[in-house]
Amino acid sequence: MPTALTAAQTRFLRGQAHDLRAMLQVGGKGVTEALLAELDLALEHHELVKVKVAAADREERDALVARLADGTGAALVQRIGHVAVLYRPSTDHRQIVLPRA
Numbered sequence: 001m002p003t004a005l006t007a008a009q010t011r012f013l014r015g016q017a018h019d020l021r022a023m024l025q026v027g028g029k030g031v032t033e034a035l036l037a038e039l040d041l042a043l044e045h046h047e048l049v050k051v052k053v054a055a056a057d058r059e060e061r062d063a064l065v066a067r068l069a070d071g072t073g074a075a076l077v078q079r080i081g082h083v084a085v086l087y088r089p090s091t092d093h094r095q096i097v098l099p100r101a
Contacts, residue, residue: 005075005087009098013048013077016096017085022052026064036071043074043088047096051084 005013023042026035042049051068055061065084069076074088089096 005077005098010077012099013087013096014085017048017050017077020048020050020085022050022083024049025052025054026068027054031064031067031071036068039068039074039086040072043072043086044090044092047090047094048077048085048087049074051086053082053084055082 023046024035024039039049039051051065053061053064055064061079061082065076065079068074068084069086072086072088074086077085077087079085087096
């Protein structure tokens with residue numbers, strides 16, 4: 001189940017993600033189980049992750065980003081061009097404290 005975010009939380013996370021670099025890249029093979037497992041580990045450790053999606057057209061990029069978010073239970077914070085920002089709170093050690101409203 002994807003994490004639901006309010007508009008204020010989304011704005012806050014976009015600001016936090018501004019200086020991040022893309023940790024993972026979706027290549028020609030698309031979204032594989034190994035990629036989902038690696039993204040799951042990255043989200044558990046960092047909570048906020050940038051992913052670069054190498055797809056030719058917008059619809060394909062949107063579909064790949066949706067599969068990443070659904071496969072890991074993460075919320076899509078933003079997508080600009082080929083880069084998507086995903087957020088999921090850590091179960092063991094939360095680092096990012098979201099605003100309430």
